[in-house]
Amino acid sequence: MTLDNFITSLVYLAGVFVLFFIGKLLFDLSYRRFNLKSELVEKDNFAVALTVTGYFFGLVFALSGVILGPSNGIWNDLFDLYFYGIAGIILMLISAKINDLIILRHFDNVKEIIDDQNAGTGAIEAGNHIAVGMIIAGAISGQGGSLLTALAFWGLGQLALIVVSLAYNFILPFDLHKEIEKDNVAVGVAFSGVLIALGILIRLGIEGDFYSWSENLMDFAMYSGLGILLLPILRFITDTLLLPGAKLTDELVNQEKPNVGAGLIEASSYVVAAMLISWAVH
Numbered sequence: 545m546t547l548d549n550f551i552t553s554l555v556y557l558a559g560v561f562v563l564f565f566i567g568k569l570l571f572d573l574s575y576r577r578f579n580l581k582s583e584l585v586e587k588d589n590f591a592v593a594l595t596v597t598g599y600f601f602g603l604v605f606a607l608s609g610v611i612l613g614p615s616n617g618i619w620n621d622l623f624d625l626y627f628y629g630i631a632g633i634i635l636m637l638i639s640a641k642i643n644d645l646i647i648l649r650h651f652d653n654v655k656e657i658i659d660d661q662n663a664g665t666g667a668i669e670a671g672n673h674i675a676v677g678m679i680i681a682g683a684i685s686g687q688g689g690s691l692l693t694a695l696a697f698w699g700l701g702q703l704a705l706i707v708v709s710l711a712y713n714f715i716l717p718f719d720l721h722k723e724i725e726k727d728n729v730a731v732g733v734a735f736s737g738v739l740i741a742l743g744i745l746i747r748l749g750i751e752g753d754f755y756s757w758s759e760n761l762m763d764f765a766m767y768s769g770l771g772i773l774l775l776p777i778l779r780f781i782t783d784t785l786l787l788p789g790a791k792l793t794d795e796l797v798n799q800e801k802p803n804v805g806a807g808l809i810e811a812s813s814y815v816v817a818a819m820l821i822s823w824a825v826h
Contacts, residue, residue, distance in 0.1 A: 545695030546742045549732040552618055555618065555622070556611065556621070556622075556800075559626065560607060560611070560625070560629075563603075563607060563625070563626065563629040563630070563633070563814065564600070565600075565605065566629075566630065566633060567600075567603050567633045569599055569639060570595070570633055570634070571599060572635065574637045574640070574641075574794040575654065577654050577658065578592070578654065578658045580596065584596070585776050588604055589657070589658070589661050590661065590663050590666065591656070591657040591658075591660075591661045591662050591663045591665060591666030592657055592658070592661075592666065593666070594663060594666030594667050594669065595657060595666045595669040595673070596668045597670060598669060598670020598671060598672070598674050599636070599640075599669075599670070599673045600737075601670075601673065601674050601677065601678055602636055602673035602674045602675075602678075603632070603633065603634070603673075604676045604677065605674065605677035605680070605681050605738075606629070606635075606636060606676075606677040606681050606684075607625070607629055607632065607681075608679060608681050609628070609632075609681030609682065609683070609684040609685040609751070610624050610625050610629065610684060610685075611625070611630050611733070612685070612780070613640060616695025618651065628684045628694070630751050631691065631694070632677075632680045632683075632684065635676070635680055635698050636673060636676050636677060636680065636694075639672065639673075639676040639698075639702055639705075640669070640672065640673065640676075641645075641671065642702060642706070643668075643672045643705075644772035646704065646706055647668075647672065647706060647709045647778055648665065648668065648721065648724065649721075650721040650722075650725065651690050651721065651724075651725050653665055653669065655713065656724075659667070660727060662724070662725075662727045662729075662732075663727075663729045663732065664723075664724050664728050664729040664730075664731060664732025664733070665724055665725060665732060666735075667729065667732040667733045667735075667736040668724065668732050668736050668738060668739070669714055670703070671735065671736025671737065671738075671739035671740050672736075672739050674739070674740050674743060675739040675740050675742060675743025675746075676698075676701070676702070676705075676706060676743065677743070678740075678744060678746070678747040679697070679698060679701035679702070679705075679744035679746050679747060679750070680694075680698055681747055681751070682697065682746065682747035682748070682749070682750040682751035683695075683696075683697040683698045683699075683701070683750055684750060684752045685754040686751065686753040687752075687753045687754070688753045688754040689754035693760075695752050696749045697760075697764065699746065700750075700751070700761075700768075701743075701764075701768075701812040702748045704742060704746055704768040704771070704772075705739060705742060705743075707772065708738060708739075708742050708768075708771060708772055708775070709735075709739075711740075711772050711775055712775055713736065715775060715776050715779065716761050716793075718731075718793065718796075718797050720735065723796075723802075725798055726745070727732070728796070728797065728802045729802065729807070730796045730797075730802035730803055730804045730805075730806060731796050731797065731802065731807060732807070733798065733804060733807035733808050733810075733811050734806075734807040734808075734810040734811050735811075736811055737808075737810060737811020737812060737813070737814040738775065738811070738814050739813050740811075740814070740815050740818075741774075741806060741814035741815045741817065742768070742772075742820035744817070744818035744819060744821075744822055745767045745768065745770060745771040745814070745818050745821065745822070746764065746767060746768050746771070748767050748821070748822050748825060749763045749765075749766060749767030749768060750763065750764050758783060763794050771818070774814070774817060775814075776810070778814055778817055779792070779810065779813075780812050782809060782810050782813045791807060792810060796810075
């Protein structure tokens with residue numbers, strides 16, 4: 545690495561840290577009902593820690609859509625970084641509100657995370673942030689697109705997250721929302737894996753250069769549809785192969801203390817499958 549490349553890398557790194565500061569500031573402004581420092585330091589609120597950690601991971605993924613692209617010169621790169629970076633932060637916060645109002649529509653997410661310190665809800669919030677960050681990364685990556693195409697594919701990706709949440713609740717032999725409201729961390733962890741896995745597949749379907757609406761929409765439909773179709777298959781595989789001699793539903797909901805480890809295994813089966821598909825395609 546030459547000295548010029550090293551200095552340029554430091555400039556980009558400084559730009560990313562500034563965006564992280566902006567992202568935290570906007571996060572605090574959008575969640576005025578609680579004080580982040582108080583919840584993390586004084587109350588040791590693990591649910592809030594999960595939410596914030598997922599948000600920062602999602603932000604990293606979102607910014608990668610700009611950082612990993614080809615360079616157009618340092619000033620153009622910095623303009624793209626801040627323009628799409630700030631747009632990505634705003635879209636992530638909008639997606640968080642959509643998650644609160646639609647995906648987990650049967651209860652107040654902030655109340656669950658703050659008053660009840662519900663780590664299951666925190667895990668879902670984290671999974672949603674990570675998934676949306678990946679979707680944004682795919683939407684703003686490549687050449688030939690614009691802010692319009694980025695917004696369109698973010699919106700389609702958000703719609704896919706809503707659809708998959710409905711599909712996942714449909715295939716479950718229990719009510720997802722009731723279990724989350726009962727502070728069932730195991731179910732929340734499992735569902736977060738569903739969201740992250742779909743985020744991986746949607747990013748795969750929309751990342752890269754924009755060629756035409758028909759071609760890029762076809763890729764999006766193929767990979768998001770694949771994610772929805774994989775849900776029952778992977779849950780069956782987890783139930784029969786990864787947890788031999790035990791029923792996944794029993795471990796998650798039909799015992800006094802839900803098995804968070806079983807929820808983590810279910811979540812990992814979705815994420816690992818999505819990652820393997822991504823690697824195989826590339």
